[in-house]
Amino acid sequence: MIAAVVLPLMAALGIAAAGQRSPNIREAVTLFAAACLIAVVWVFLPEIMNGQSPRLQLAEMVPGIALAFRLEPLGLIFAMLASLLWLINSIYSIGYMRANREPRQTQFYISFAIALSATMGIAFADNLLTLFLFYEILTLSTYPLVSHKGDKNTIASARVYLGILLFTSIGLFLPAIIWTYQTAGTITFAENGVLAGHLSGVELGILLGLFVLGIGKAAVMPVHRWLPAAMVAPTPVSALLHAVAVVKAGVFSITKIVVYIFGLDQLANNDAATFFLSLAAFTIVVGSIIALRQTNLKRLLAYSTIAQLSYIVMAALILHPIAGVGAALHMVAHGFGKISLFFAAGAIYTASKKTELHQLKGIGRRMPWTMTAFTIGALSMIGLPPTGGFVSKWYVLGGALAAENLVAVTAIILSTLLNAAYFLPILHAAWLQEADAPETENHGEAPLPIVLATVTTAALTIAFFFYQGPVLDLASQMMGISASE
Amino acid sequence: MTLTDHLPALQVLVPLLTAPLVLLLHVRGLPRLAAIAASLTAFAIAVSLTGIVQTQGSASYEMGSWPAPYGIQLSISPFSTLLLLIVTGSSSLALLAGQDKLRMGPQGEPLFYAAWLLALAGLSGIVVAGDAFNIFVFMEIASLASYVLIAGGVDRRALLAVFKYLVMGTTGATFYLIGIGLIYMMTGTLDLADMETRIADVGELRPILVAAGFVTVGLALKAALFPLHVWLPNTYTYAPHMVTMFLAACSTKVALYVLLRFDFLVFQQNLTAHAVQFSIFLIPLAVFAILVASGVAIGERNIKRMLAYSSISQIGYVLLGASLVSVMGLTAGIVHMFNHALAKGALFLAVACLATRIETVRIENIRGIAKDMPLTMMAFVIAGLSLIGVPGTAGFVSKWYLIGAALDYGALGIVLVAVILVSSLMAVIYIWRFVEAAYFSDRQVPLTASGEAPLSLLAVTWVAVLANIYFGLSSQLPVSLASQAAETLLEHLP
Numbered sequence: 005m006i007a008a009v010v011l012p013l014m015a016a017l018g019i020a021a022a023g024q025r026s027p028n029i030r031e032a033v034t035l036f037a038a039a040c041l042i043a044v045v046w047v048f049l050p051e052i053m054n055g056q057s058p059r060l061q062l063a064e065m066v067p068g069i070a071l072a073f074r075l076e077p078l079g080l081i082f083a084m085l086a087s088l089l090w091l092i093n094s095i096y097s098i099g100y101m102r103a104n105r106e107p108r109q110t111q112f113y114i115s116f117a118i119a120l121s122a123t124m125g126i127a128f129a130d131n132l133l134t135l136f137l138f139y140e141i142l143t144l145s146t147y148p149l150v151s152h153k154g155d156k157n158t159i160a161s162a163r164v165y166l167g168i169l170l171f172t173s174i175g176l177f178l179p180a181i182i183w184t185y186q187t188a189g190t191i192t193f194a195e196n197g198v199l200a201g202h203l204s205g206v207e208l209g210i211l212l213g214l215f216v217l218g219i220g221k222a223a224v225m226p227v228h229r230w231l232p233a234a235m236v237a238p239t240p241v242s243a244l245l246h247a248v249a250v251v252k253a254g255v256f257s258i259t260k261i262v263v264y265i266f267g268l269d270q271l272a273n274n275d276a277a278t279f280f281l282s283l284a285a286f287t288i289v290v291g292s293i294i295a296l297r298q299t300n301l302k303r304l305l306a307y308s309t310i311a312q313l314s315y316i317v318m319a320a321l322i323l324h325p326i327a328g329v330g331a332a333l334h335m336v337a338h339g340f341g342k343i344s345l346f347f348a349a350g351a352i353y354t355a356s357k358k359t360e361l362h363q364l365k366g367i368g369r370r371m372p373w374t375m376t377a378f379t380i381g382a383l384s385m386i387g388l389p390p391t392g393g394f395v396s397k398w399y400v401l402g403g404a405l406a407a408e409n410l411v412a413v414t415a416i417i418l419s420t421l422l423n424a425a426y427f428l429p430i431l432h433a434a435w436l437q438e439a440d441a442p443e444t445e446n447h448g449e450a451p452l453p454i455v456l457a458t459v460t461t462a463a464l465t466i467a468f469f470f471y472q473g474p475v476l477d478l479a480s481q482m483m484g485i486s487a488s489e
Numbered sequence: 490m491t492l493t494d495h496l497p498a499l500q501v502l503v504p505l506l507t508a509p510l511v512l513l514l515h516v517r518g519l520p521r522l523a524a525i526a527a528s529l530t531a532f533a534i535a536v537s538l539t540g541i542v543q544t545q546g547s548a549s550y551e552m553g554s555w556p557a558p559y560g561i562q563l564s565i566s567p568f569s570t571l572l573l574l575i576v577t578g579s580s581s582l583a584l585l586a587g588q589d590k591l592r593m594g595p596q597g598e599p600l601f602y603a604a605w606l607l608a609l610a611g612l613s614g615i616v617v618a619g620d621a622f623n624i625f626v627f628m629e630i631a632s633l634a635s636y637v638l639i640a641g642g643v644d645r646r647a648l649l650a651v652f653k654y655l656v657m658g659t660t661g662a663t664f665y666l667i668g669i670g671l672i673y674m675m676t677g678t679l680d681l682a683d684m685e686t687r688i689a690d691v692g693e694l695r696p697i698l699v700a701a702g703f704v705t706v707g708l709a710l711k712a713a714l715f716p717l718h719v720w721l722p723n724t725y726t727y728a729p730h731m732v733t734m735f736l737a738a739c740s741t742k743v744a745l746y747v748l749l750r751f752d753f754l755v756f757q758q759n760l761t762a763h764a765v766q767f768s769i770f771l772i773p774l775a776v777f778a779i780l781v782a783s784g785v786a787i788g789e790r791n792i793k794r795m796l797a798y799s800s801i802s803q804i805g806y807v808l809l810g811a812s813l814v815s816v817m818g819l820t821a822g823i824v825h826m827f828n829h830a831l832a833k834g835a836l837f838l839a840v841a842c843l844a845t846r847i848e849t850v851r852i853e854n855i856r857g858i859a860k861d862m863p864l865t866m867m868a869f870v871i872a873g874l875s876l877i878g879v880p881g882t883a884g885f886v887s888k889w890y891l892i893g894a895a896l897d898y899g900a901l902g903i904v905l906v907a908v909i910l911v912s913s914l915m916a917v918i919y920i921w922r923f924v925e926a927a928y929f930s931d932r933q934v935p936l937t938a939s940g941e942a943p944l945s946l947l948a949v950t951w952v953a954v955l956a957n958i959y960f961g962l963s964s965q966l967p968v969s970l971a972s973q974a975a976e977t978l979l980e981h982l983p
Contacts, residue, residue: 063963065880066889071962137880144874151929159929170917174878175910182892 012121077478099453176218197267209276221254239350247343285415292422327403332479337392341384348378377462392468505610562619568974579738589729607634650723664707671700711744715778725797730841771812778805819975821890835872835953842942857932
């Protein structure tokens with residue numbers, strides 16, 4: 005377990021040592037570490053499937069509260085997803101950073117590795133404080149990535165990014181943790197929650213609010229502003245933010261807190277859960293509507309992410325086991341789908357420097373591989389078979405229906421329509437329309453590593469439709485139901 | 490008696506007796522080496538005293554075996570050993586870190602380091618002294634010596650700053666003296682423990698009340714408690730960098746230590762409703778200190794001055810914790826003395842690193858400096874995070890306790906929590922301004938020399954930074970000392 009956290013850190017050191025002197029060695033270190041990380045994380049799979057839950061205590065931060073890790077199903081899903089995507093993302097980064105001749109690449113890979121280390125810490129955290137520690141490290145380590153370009157505009161956006169995430173975490177998340185500790189006497193994750201019998205009614209609702217809004221990384225409105233702002237980052241970073249680490253860390257934290265701190269039963273009788281469910285539903289619909297109005301491809305994807313994240317938050321707050329499984333599945337499905345979309349957007353930028361929607365007419369013929377991947381990603385976002393997005397939506401919808409939650413059902417149906425409304429025109433333009441003006445410069449596909457990574461994630465998106473395998477088992481195990489139900 | 494039994498006395502005597510010897514060393518560099526040796530010895534003594542206290546509990550030492558209240562008594566408790574660790578530790582780090590340019594030039598070295606050792610002896614003396622008058626004597630030694638140290642700064646404005654400090658500091662000391670004079674008049678004793686029992690027999694409490702006022706205000710002046718802080722920003726800004734680091738880490742905290750001892754050990758149980766008045770008087774002051782000083786720090790363009798204002802607001806934290814009059818609150822306040830010393834010490838060391846490459850440590854001059862001095866700026870960032878109170882650093886531990894204590898305080902506690910959080914966010918702003926300038930702007934002013942700071946300075950800075958992380962991840966030692974200290978202080982409450 006400790007290896008999972010330390011390995012990326014070692015990689016960061018190795019990358020720093022290799023430095024600018026030899027980019028090849030530097031990138032080899034990154035890839036090697038990413039591959040090792042996958043091995044280290046996936047080795048735990050059989051153990052967890054057998055229902056074990058190894059725990060490891062490192063130090064005592066404050067007497068009584070340890071810096072400790074514990075493996076449990078949801079965390080393992082998250083860690084497996086992140087480690088797998090780190091490898092693919094690294095391959096992509098190499099192509100992207102070289103093709104675009106980005107400056108400060110060593111710093112880029114170092115920050116990336118530290119961010120991954122923090123992600124592993126979040127995934128394995130045994131208590132809220134450990135989670136919070138790595139949550140903050142993740143915020144800080146991604147700041148240099150977001151501000152990578154270094155011009156005035158970028159710095160201003162990166163400041164919004166850092167500002168919102170730090171202010172919500174220190175201003176809301178931390179007090180919520182301390183409050184939990186004061187009332188329940190513990191902040192260690194436990195089955196069925198730790199708050200039973202300590203808090204109820206309005207207080208419980210306020211605490212839930214502090215958590216849901218304090219975890220700004222989940223981008224529930226109104227704390228979503230940082231996500232579009234962070235779009236100034238290079239594309240591999242956007243992919244990291246949206247699919248691998250940052251937003252996933254947010255929704256992962258919320259899901260984990262709802263399940264292991266509050267406990268589903270505890271929240272079931274509380275109006276606040278309904279309120280925040282409605283807020284998430286609101287975010288889904290409004291985020292989709294805003295996405296509809298975007299003219300820049302990456303900003304469109306950003307608002308799409310905001311909407312998709314709230315799916316997971318909403319699924320967790322439906323408080324039904326099947327919806328909980330849906331939340332875990334959607335974390336993975338959205339990860340694969342969104343990373344394909346971002347990879348494709350970055351490939352288009354690398355090959356042609358195009359960033360706006362109206363420039364995309366006829367691009368499908370020039371970049372067939374990239375646009376195929378984009379199409380698969382888009383289908384997954386809409387939730388059409390044969391993509392992973394269909395499976396997860398199926399479970400969320402099933403949970404919502406089983407819980408007879410009309411708000412959630414309406415939001416899911418509405419957003420499916422809206423998703424189709426903003427993705428289909430792009431697909432139409434890319435595949436079926438002719439380019440407006442003759443191209444000044446001929447371009448084909450992006451460099452090989454980029455295409456390779458993009459196609460891989462798209463393939464994963466489809467594969468996830470046919471085989472959810474361990475993810476489904478783990479998620480079911482977390483919710484205490486058997487996979488066949 | 491073995492040597493170990495004499496450690497409390499040696500704690501003061503080692504630096505005190507080395508000081509005149511240093512004066513005789515006229516070889517360049519030698520005075521500093523002697524000072525380092527004495528300071529490290531003092532640190533070793535403080536560490537072993539901590540060990541003794543942890544295993545055997547508090548102890549007292551009678552000078553020349555004269556029993557109290559006739560003889561001079563030194564007291565060693567968890568509280569005092571924690572302070573001794575801060576004082577001797579920061580002195581050793583500052584001395585090891587390197588040498589400042591001095592106003593008096595190389596010839597002034599023996600004088601400067603003799604004054605340094607006197608300041609060290611004085612501050613340690615205040616901490617171990619068990620009677621009010623010896624505290625006064627050591628306080629004067631420490632103050633006079635630190636005036637000399639501050640005046641060593643090359644900037645001419647250091648002289649004006651030190652004069653202001655001298656006037657205010659002397660006023661504070663006089664207030665304190667008047668206070669203990671009144672108590673002596675009523676009780677006939679100067680020993681703190683003795684005082685506590687004898688005040689109980691005093692019929693007319695009005696002079697004691699007046700004395701409490703004088704002592705509190707006098708010490709508040711020394712501790713730079715808002716609104717008596719005006720001497721502090723300039724002194725910290727213009728003093729030599731190492732002196733700033735040394736004094737910022739410990740001098741105000743030692744004054745607070747005396748204040749807490751007086752208020753909790755002597756006055757609390759004897760004056761009616763003193764605890765309540767203590768809270769009513771100090772909570773608003775602490776809140777103002779935290780908010781106003783943070784606000785001023787946000788606007789400052791000189792790093793040292795910004796850090797000085799931040800110190801004023803951090804003193805507010807210590808006081809806020811103490812003024813809640815609960816075990817958790819006092820633990821928070823006391824542990825924050827330790828953690829703030831770590832964070833602020835590391836920050837001032839990083840500033841000293843910067844100062845080796847630029848003329849004045851102003852925001853205009855540090856633009857883009859992270860490219861030239863990556864290690865220094867990394868140290869600055871981590872120490873800054875500790876000051877903000879990000880988990881994983883020492884600063885977080887005290888914030889955790891402070892917020893917990895405030896939540897226990899009832900309805901007003903929610904407001905206090907809000908104050909703590911708002912000021913943490915303000916700290917984010919005032920630290921981040923400089924970080925952003927260093928990392929994300931282009932250099933406008935040329936460096937006076939290229940490359941990183943000298944290795945010794947950088948190494949010491951990183952020792953301090955790593956200590957911040959170590960005590961952030963494993964806070965057993967300071968927290969256990971602080972909570973024992975808090976329990977001792979509260980035992981005396983009726």
